[in-house]
Structure formats: C-alpha cells, structure tokens
Amino acid sequence: xxxxxxxxxxxxxxxxxxxxxxxxxxxxxxxxxxxxxxxxxxxxxxxxxxxxxxxxxxxxxxxxxxxxxxxxxxxxxxxxxxxxxxxxxxxxxxxxxxxxxxxxxxxxxxxxxxxxxxxx
Amino acid sequence: xxxxxxxxxxxxxxxxxxxxxxxxxxxxxxxxxxxxxxxxxxxxxxxxxxxxxxxxxxxxxxxxxxxxxxxxxxxxxxxxxxxxxxxxxxxxxxxxxxxxxxxxxxxxxxxxxxxxxxxx
DNA sequence: CGAACATATACCCATATCGGCAAGTGTTTC
DNA sequence: GAAACACTTGCCGATATGGGTATATGTTCG
Numbered sequence: 449x450x451x452x453x454x455x456x457x458x459x460x461x462x463x464x465x466x467x468x469x470x471x472x473x474x475x476x477x478x479x480x481x482x483x484x485x486x487x488x489x490x491x492x493x494x495x496x497x498x499x500x501x502x503x504x505x506x507x508x509x510x511x512x513x514x515x516x517x518x519x520x521x522x523x524x525x526x527x528x529x530x531x532x533x534x535x536x537x538x539x540x541x542x543x544x545x546x547x548x549x550x551x552x553x554x555x556x557x558x559x560x561x562x563x564x565x566x567x568x
Numbered sequence: 569x570x571x572x573x574x575x576x577x578x579x580x581x582x583x584x585x586x587x588x589x590x591x592x593x594x595x596x597x598x599x600x601x602x603x604x605x606x607x608x609x610x611x612x613x614x615x616x617x618x619x620x621x622x623x624x625x626x627x628x629x630x631x632x633x634x635x636x637x638x639x640x641x642x643x644x645x646x647x648x649x650x651x652x653x654x655x656x657x658x659x660x661x662x663x664x665x666x667x668x669x670x671x672x673x674x675x676x677x678x679x680x681x682x683x684x685x686x687x688x
Numbered sequence: 689c690g691a692a693c694a695t696a697t698a699c700c701c702a703t704a705t706c707g708g709c710a711a712g713t714g715t716t717t718c
Numbered sequence: 719g720a721a722a723c724a725c726t727t728g729c730c731g732a733t734a735t736g737g738g739t740a741t742a743t744g745t746t747c748g
Contacts, residue, residue: 467587468736472656479663485695498737500696519694519745527663534657536592541654543599543647588706605725618707620726639715639724 462529465509470494471502475511478525485521582649585629590614591622595631598645605641 466472473492477483483491489499503523506512513524586592593612597603603611609619623643626632633644 461587461589463589463592464587467581467584469581469583470736472583475660479660486693495738496695497697497739501736504696516745519692521695525660525663527660530657530660531664534654534661537650537654537657540595540599540645540647540650543645544651590706606723615708616725617709617727621706624726636715639722641725 460509462509462511462533465505465511466530466533468502468505470498471506474499474502474506475525475527475530478512478523482522482524484517485523488523580629582629582631582653585625585631586650586653588622588625590618591626594619594622594626595645595647595650598632598643602642602644604637605643608643 466475470492474488477488477491485500485503486496488494488503489496492499494502503512503514507514507523509529511526511529513526514521515524516522586595590612594608597608597611605620605623606616608614608623609616612619614622623632623634627634627643629649631646631649633646634641635644636642
C-alpha cells in the first residue's frame with residue numbers, strides 16, 4: 449500500500465491550489481469582497497457544483513473562509529497563504545533581474561575579446 | 569474532439585510547472601549555477617529519467633535553458649517566468665497585510681455593539 | 689411539516705500526471 | 719566502427735483532477 453502517489457494532493461498545497469486558473473479567478477474576484485457561492489459561480493461563468501468544488505479546495509488550503517449567512521454561505525478571501533508563494537518566487541528576484549544584465553555582460557565580453565584580437 | 573480537459577497542461581503554465589515540489593527543488597538548486605542533468609538527479613536524490621522529465625517541463629515553460637557541453641547537457645536557470653507568479657501573488661499583498669487588522673477591527677466593532685446595547 | 693432556495697456530495701468519464709523500467713539517440717574515445 | 723557515456727523517450731500502472739449530472743443536506747418561510 450501507499451505504493452505510488454501520482455502527484456501531491458492539490459488539497460494540501462497552496463502551490464497546487466493556485467495552479468488551476470479558475471481558482472485564481474475566484475481569489476481575484478474575492479478581493480472585491482465577500483460573496484455567496486452562487487454569485488461566485490455566476491460572475492465567473494462556472495456551474496454551481498464546479499464553483500463549490502473549487503471553493504472547497506481553496507478552503508482546505510486556507511485561502512478562503514466561509515461563514516453561514518441565512519441560506520447562503522459567504523466566502524471570504526484569506527490571502528495569507530499566498531505569502532509563501534510570493535516569498536518563494538521572491539527568492540529568485542535577483543536572478544530574473546540579472547538575466548538581461550548577464551546576457552549583456554556576456555556580449556560585452558565577446559566584444560572585448562574581439563577587440564583584443566584585433567589589437568594583436 | 570476537445571471534449572474534456574482534465575486540467576491545464578502542466579507544460580503550458582508556469583503556475584503548474586512550479587506546483588510540483590521536485591521541480592521547485594530543481595529551480596532552487598540551479599540558483600547555485602548551471603548543472604548537468606545527472607548532477608541534478610544525484611543531488612536531489614531522484615532517478616535520472618525522473619529528473620530528465622521534470623527538466624523537460626521546466627524547459628517547456630521556459631524556466632530553464634539547456635545547452636550541450638560535450639556528452640553532457642547543462643541546464644541553466646531562467647527565472648524570468650517566475651516574475652509573473654511573483655507579481656500575481658503580489659496583487660494580494662495588501663490583503664494578507666490587512667488580514668489581522670481586519671480581524672481586529674471586527675472584534676472592536678463587536679465590542680462597540682456590546683457597549684451600545686449595555687447602554688440602552 | 690412541506691415547498692423553495694442555496695450549497696455540497698456522490699458518481700462517472702476522459703484525461704493528465706508521476707514514477708519505474710526498458711529502449712532509443714547523440715557524443716566522445718579508443 | 720564499437721564501446722562507454724549522458725541523457726531523452728516510450729510505455730505501463732496507479733491515482734489525481736476537472737467537469738457534468740443527479741442527488742443529498744441544511745436553512746428559511748408559509
């Protein structure tokens with residue numbers, strides 16, 4: 449048992465939770481404020497069960513909270529979990545900044561070599 | 569045809585590419601510099617074909633580049649693609665900063681209401 | 689309590705994904 | 719050219735995933 453695990457459960461990892469475009473849409477929508485599940489489905493053009501499933505995943509990784517309000521269930525954004533992703537990618541900031549500088553430096557280097565050869 | 573798509577192809581989306589822990593490990597390793605595929609596999613304790621497959625995904629979304637060096641194939645980090653993820657999550661920064669403040673404000677609000685009722 | 693409303697779950701299907709293993713491809717060396 | 723590397727690809731099996739449809743659950747209202 450526990451032989452093979454096809455992939456990390458989407459429900460246990462924020463990185464996986466936001467890998468799905470529709471879930472990212474939900475998070476963006478919720479920035480505008482709390483919303484009942486049906487409204488999420490309507491505004492994003494997804495089926496009600498579909499929205500419900502995505503909201504469940506987001507809830508399980510803690511990116512949204514829900515509270516009952518009469519017959520409705522209101523979903524609220526809790527963006528704290530996104531911070532880990534932001535921080536992780538931030539650890540590469542120097543590298544994407546350097547990408548072009550490095551290329552440029554390399555080109556300059558080649559030019560220098562050419563010049564040296566020409567001077568010989 | 570085009571009947572159902574279980575999920576966005578991992579190969580077309582940086583979000584999906586970094587949803588896999590081992591691929592994140594590879595990216596972190598490559599921050600230390602260019603490395604041949606075998607070394608990636610060894611240093612991260614994954615099988616050689618396994619590493620090769622993950623590197624392929626990273627290559628296809630543009631997070632790494634490869635160049636031939638004799639029999640070896642050297643992989644280099646190109647972190648520029650991570651910038652979109654960093655920017656996207658950055659769009660939520662105010663929300664995770666406000667998370668506690670909001671909660672606090674809410675608590676204060678409740679206290680106020682209690683006080684008002686008590687004064688009636 | 690029964691109808692109406694708002695969601696969540698269950699179940700099914702087609703496909704994507706990851707890991708292991710076997711085999712194929714490109715490169716150097718003798 | 720053959721053997722030795724260094725990888726990449728193909729194929730298989732087990733499972734995760736997303737979407738649809740039908741059904742169950744929980745809440746309010748008359």
